[in-house]
Amino acid sequence: MTLNRIAVYGHRGWASSEIVKALASSGAPLRVLHRPGSDILSLPVNVEVVEVDLNNQASLIEKLKDIDIVICLVGHGGVPLQHHFVKAIPKTQVKLFVPSDLAARYDKQGNSIPVNHQKSEVEKAARLAGIPTAVVLPGNFAEFVLSTPALGIDYRDNRIQFIGDSASEPLNLCTRPYVAAAYASIFASTPISQLAGRDLALSELRVTGNQIAEAFARKFHAAPITRRESKEHIVQALGEAIETGNPMSLALYCRKIWATGEQARMIGKDIWDVEDYPKATLPSLIVEGALEPYRSLPEEVRNYFTNLFDQCE
Ligand SMILES: NC(=O)c1ccc[n+]([C@@H]2O[C@H](COP(=O)([O-])OP(=O)(O)OC[C@H]3O[C@@H](n4cnc5c(N)ncnc54)[C@H](OP(=O)(O)O)[C@@H]3O)[C@@H](O)[C@H]2O)c1
Known part of the structure; x- marks a missing residue:
């Protein structure tokens, strides 16, 4: 088995710190590139840590x-x-670029939201530069959907805002540990020719x-307020939020x-299953309490979502 030599940029985020730990445990040689001043104290000891100034291409x-x-x-x-990586990679022996995405293949409206637009511009630039690219699409993080009221699910107060057909439509979720395990399973040793594109x-x-709602009722011994x-x-x-540049547009x-x-x-149909991984279920996350917190939301953001609930019938 050949191990891929991996470099990561953006090691310290809510999602990325777990991914880095999983990659570090995978056996693949791992180099973390970080901007000057980044906190690197919590990085696993077997990781090569290298400071980088992205403005200095050489x-x-x-x-x-x-x-x-x-x-x-x-x-x-x-x-x-x-974009600094997109410009530098063609001058290196790097064989695969995996841009920061971790969401889904959004439509035109979704890609008009600034952060999604920026992500798609990076991917477009990589394609134009002829760089073999792969993206990882988990849909939404389970911790984001179930531990915050962003999508109308309020675990703290046992309340649910059903929107459109959300009562009956499926939402694709992955927990952070699953996504981390997936990065290790995908990138540590899979031949790159099988990943490109x-x-x-x-x-x-x-x-x-x-x-x-059923899981909440079992957890709280009371049906949620809906x-x-x-x-x-x-x-x-x-539509109004996008037009006015509301920072909550992505959540909406x-x-x-x-x-x-x-x-x-x-998320598409090319599903990567992490072999031998015991997948989380709603009962394990909600009823048995295995759900981990998402990063803490500022109070005004939580209030924004609480108001949306209060405005509904
Ligand atoms: N679909 C979902 O539900 C969902 C949820 C969460 C995240 N995501 C996606 O996951 C990806 C990673 O997100 P995350 O939440 O783990 O990220 P994050 O917490 O914001 O982490 C940021 C990382 O990027 C580095 N960084 C370098 N320059 C930066 C800059 N100018 N501004 C901000 N960060 C900078 C930071 O470096 P330092 O260490 O130097 O600070 C840090 O290591 C993103 O693409 C995000 O959209 C998706």
Whole structure:
């Protein structure tokens, strides 16, 4: 078995820190490239740690020496920084670029939301530069959907806002540990020729709003308080949010594509299953309490979603 030599940029995020740990445990040689001033104290000891100034192309090329795969996991504020990799990679021996995505193949409206637009511009630039690319598409993180009220599911207060057909439409979810295990299973030793050009979908569990309500009822020994929002209303609210540059547009878009049943289809059909991984289920996450927290939301963001619930009938 040949191990791929991997470089990661964006090691310290909510999702990326777990992915880095899993890659470090996979046996594949791992180099973390970080910007000056990054906290590198929690990195596993077997990781090679290298500071990089992305504006210095000659230095970036040097730091990508002896690397087969570049995996970017940069957070929202840094998505455009990946263009530095797109410009440098053709001058290296890197064989595969994996840009920061971790979502789904959104439609035109989804890709008009600034961060998604930036992600698609990076992917387009990589294709134009002839760089073999693969993306990983988990749909939504289970911790984001189930531990925050962003999509109308309020675990803290046992409340659910059904939007459009979300009661009966499936939502594709993956927990952070599953996504981390998937990165290791995909990239540590798979021949790169088998990965190039693929949109690798991950599917740990698919859940409907009704199934979540059932799990909440078992967890809390009381049916959740529910409200309903029509499909027409979310479509209109999303349109206005995008037009006015509302920073919640991405969350509203995620609500809409669940409400219409599009989300589960947007991960595509090329599903990568992590072999021998015991997948989470709604009962294990909700009833037995295995659900981990998402990063903490600022109070004003939580209030925004609480208001959306209160405005529904
Ligand atoms: N589908 C979903 O439900 C979902 C949920 C969460 C995340 N995601 C996706 O997962 C990917 C990683 O997200 P994350 O939440 O793990 O990221 P994050 O917490 O924001 O992590 C940011 C990482 O990127 C690095 N970085 C470098 N330059 C940056 C800049 N200018 N601004 C911000 N960060 C910068 C940071 O470096 P330092 O260490 O130097 O700070 C850090 O290591 C993103 O593509 C995000 O969209 C998807």
